[in-house]
Amino acid sequence: MSLNTLPVVQVMELPSGPPEYEASRRTLLEEFATKVPEELRLSPDLIENAPRNVTDIPRQCGLLSPDEIDITEKYDATALAALIREKKLTSVAVATAFAKRAIIAHQLTSCLTEWFMDEAIERAKYLDEYLQSTGKTVGPLHGIPISVKDVFPVAGHWSSLGFLVARFKDKEDCQIVSILRNAGAVFFCKTNQPQAIMHIESTSFYGRTLNPYNTGLSSGGSTGGEGALLAMRGSVLGLGTDIGGSIRVPSSFCGIYGFKPTSYTLPRKDILPMGALAELSILASIGPMGTSLRDLDLLTSVALSYKPHLSDPRLIPIPWTGLNTAPKPLPLKIGIMMNDGLIIPQPPVTRALNWAAEKLKATNAFSVKSFEPYEVATALKNMHLALWPDGGKGVREVLAASGEPMLPLTQWELKDIDGAELKPMEILQQHVARDNFRSDFARHWESQDVDFIICPASVGPACEHETAFYWNYTCFWNYADCPGVVFPTPIRTGAKGTEGYAADTPSPLNEQDKHVRKLWEEGDFEGAPIGLQIVARKHHDNDLFGALQKLQYALELQ
Template sequence: MSVASCLPLPHVGVKAGHLTPKDTDGTYPSKIDISSGVPARKLPVVQPKSVPRGTASFEVMRASLLDAFDSKVPLDYHLPRELIENPPTDVSGIPASCGILSRDEIEITESYDAVALVAALAEQKYTAVAVTTAFCKRAIIAHQLTCCLTSWFMDEAIAQAKELDEYMAQNGKPIGPLHGLPISIKEHIAIRGTSSSHGYFGGMALDDMDSEMVAILRSQGAVFYCKTNQPQSIMHLESDSHWGRTLNPFNIHLSSGGSTGGEAALIAMKGSVIGVGTDIGGSIRGPSAFCGIYGFKPTSNILPMRGFSRGTFPGELNVLAATGPMGRSLRDMDFFMRSILSAKPHLTNPELIPYPWSSIEAPLVRPLRIGIINNDGFIVPQPPVKRALSWAKALLSDPKYGDLVEIKNLKVLGAAEAWDKVRLMYWPDGGQLTTDAITSTGEPVHPLTRSICQTAEPLGMQNAGSISVMRDQRDNFRHAFAKSWTDQDVDIVIGPAFVGPASAHDTAFYWTYTSLYNLVDYPGAVVPTPIKAELGESYDSNYVPLSDACQHVKELWETGNFEGAPINLQIVARRYHDSELFRALNVLKDILNLA
């Protein structure tokens, strides 16, 4: 695809412009430097660590894109420049206190999960226009503080909401189960009339059709109002793209995760009540954990992904991606799954299996057998994650829950082996197709894009025989993993979602606690805990590294400041035991005080 085909984009009205170099504090200067041809952004966005700069011509094109986005935002929704230039470390409270939102808009965006909000809309407590307006405004506030968006289309969203209100007025009932519910969508997922990309400039294009899932959501009454940031290449845990770097709302010097990091930050900032992500290595679970929200990666081929990406990704020859919800509660995750599957997408999409979604309230016939993962045998988690595991284990060990749960320590099979395998399987082309597409426009290859490709780069483009050998190795590993699970006699496992809390920018190197379950294709949910990272936490005095990676993770902890970062835990079930996982989560809800 040529650069010319990327610009202009009709829905954003691109204007010519250039990009201002950032001041030393990471913000854009307030005046235009005519000599360099570089102007300031109309909508300043907090960026304590900027993304790498490309060639002069690339920065001109990127500036035009940012200028088009900025031009859509009314001045009334701009935060003070002095706040953007001197932000607090924790920006999560600013949307409610900045004065841009009305009292009703704060209530709408803060007081409901998706299930409760849909009920309020159905009861006509709020109009779809009022709800949509509230979330549009809060989303653009969140964006200025975290760089979480790539598209923001308030006018189109309000027009869609007006149609829903007219339907309600004429018919006295909602148009569908999601009537008036604003849903945020990850950047690469097609929504008609908006642009999508693979996280780099050269892959941008305007979509004239909804992807399959978006079409289902739209038919059920969902309102679309924004798309969210993701990493360059969509293949690592830092959402840094040509749109900028997404920040963690609770500590802006930390990552929001990836690849669905824009979604996670937006939901944590309460600029969305529920969103759609994708996951091939931890891309739903990682950012949800980094930002302290709920996220669910189903088994592959349950939910539709047709139209999510233009073209194909070679990594899916052996590692299957999945799509799933991110939101504020377990019941929102369940509600999303039931809503999509009620449309029976398998009838028109032969890639999908027919998967009946069971009630999460089905009674247990025996206590739930839970395996606790203290470490995966490859990397010992950082101190706050260990505290969260101890917290969960103490609650589950309470004798009053003895008729509900049985717990035991679980030994993870082959975590280091799985990490070695999956990094090769992601790039059967040696990463060359992606890096060539990135650099074709003068865009630089970002550090974590380079990091995840480097294992496979020396092998170059693989042939059919090599890829078949990889598949055989994958299947052998899956069989051994399933046997180990069975031998240890557990229904679900609870363990870390990541090696630590949210990582410092450009240091999310090890996703071993999530990518393992992509390799074996097991469903997993991440849930918040009351644990947050604190200053002064240190490793146990008897710590012995399990590997070089383990030692590196300890060094990253000792050189960083993770204060305030939330800690989630990951709960996993066997392949295609997604409904069983949710029934288990329903049991754990009261024990672990989940929403």
């Protein structure tokens, strides 16, 4: 890559394309680099010799003042909003601190696609002047820095559909960005996503995003840039999308909180204006990612308080009560799904599930029982076919247009797709099968007599690069269209060879399960955090947060 680009930590080379493609890619990386001043660049020696765990470098590198370290590390968005409102911090100080930390995080993890610190500071200056002159904030997010996944249109900035030729300079904000801006948010960067926005590893023409806790591991996808940035405290609150796990997998891999609502809960107007073929049968969700449960609640509450359903009638206008939702009568009935009947999770995930079960059983507020999985293989098969109704034809054509190489995980996703486009009746059959499955699963859930389900968010901790093959534990819930929140646990993955599958673990259930065990034996996942997922019935998003309000003490949630 050109000497005029910004050096970032790299652990694997990206596949290269023809000269024209590489020249275009080099140009956009050079444009990014011109915005980064010398005083915010890490030393080449540090980039070349970075440790596997890079989470401590922002506070140690000397590029942030003590106050900037405090601002970025001590508070969540809710606390920062209060401090700005009370004039104990300025919007400029907060925007400056997070923008500086974000570009440091990028050099260590390749998490950004755009960085616009100057624009953010100008916005923050306006907010400070407004507060000073009126004594009021412009809204509940006054001065809060918010980062967004690359796919979200932000006025004056580039968004993409996960391909180099599908980049657009947006003239206007999409609906949710506009709402958050009106509520006082300060936008300062956009974050990396994978090719086609359809992997659970965020590798694209911008680069490969690394996991801050172990750079040999993935940050997840498709909202993996957000996951890494939030884990590095380069942002305090972010926006992602989720059609198969794209919020929840990065949240789990990076030790943060993430909320996938029921589809058409949060506003999504003007995102993917040309539409997405996958959504012929499976709808994506928009959701927040952050460092605390109450911040997920805050962003959701703010977005829905503007009544976005009045301009987008696709949205379901269910009033948001969130963490203030009255919980169901105690004890809450919690089902623990230890595995999905297809792949038994790797040892640290099982350890985290056992930790959660023991914590809940130690109180009188919860009734804990096993939850039996339901027809996961059927759901995954139907889901995979639904995601590619054109047989992958569109992906191949877009890549061919610029010579962009098809990345290994794109090849993996399309390997069982024969290239045939579905006919209208076949798409209708998919809809019928999906709706019948959801009805059958609803009856199964009822027969289990539980209110909520705690289960893995992934088959293991953050996976090694180019091995993000299995979405089982998240995409099932997209097929069922159930809301879910991923929360971090205290469990961390130990050094290689220090933990194995329990002696009473059944023999491999199938070739996929066997492969996951092989990946565990061969990989080095040291330091990777473990997140778990809690799920509610479709449209019971408020009840989910009401339960989390009760669960937060038992499960040590922030």
